[in-house]
Amino acid sequence: MKESNEITVKIKCELKNFYKIVKEKGFKIVDKFSMDDTYFIPKTLNLDKMKTREILSKAVLVRDIRGNMSDRVTKKITFKIKNFDEYGNILNQGAVNCDILETEDAKKLLKAIGYKEIMDIKEDDVVYEKMDFS
DSSP: EEEEOOOOOOOOOHHHHHHHHHHTTEEEEEEEEEEEEEEEEEEEGGGGOOOOHHHHHHEEEEEEEEESSSSOEEEEEEEEEEEOOOOEEEEEOOOOOOOOHHHHHHHHHHHTTTTEEEEEEEEEEEEEEOOOOO
């Protein structure tokens, strides 16, 4: 199981301004990639009696990740394990990943074993690094 930390930031300016600010603060881009995540949950879940975080904690993701700074393509099935506090904030998370050859085949398999697709999220990610946060 892989453990990692990530920070998601809500910005209130144009992206080009944000990129300029973090560059001026000494952050360097170490990776850029596009990710297409398709979420599947068991068909047997009673969604009417569950909170959103509970539903997502049961989700299995089919991921297609394409490097924008390299020719790297990663396709995998991911099950995230998240620990929440009483307010729904993520305390920590890990993931179990399984590399696959074709995302469409993985989706067919999940449907065949009783999962249904609930959403698809496409995003462009930028990974920054700074050795100290001063």
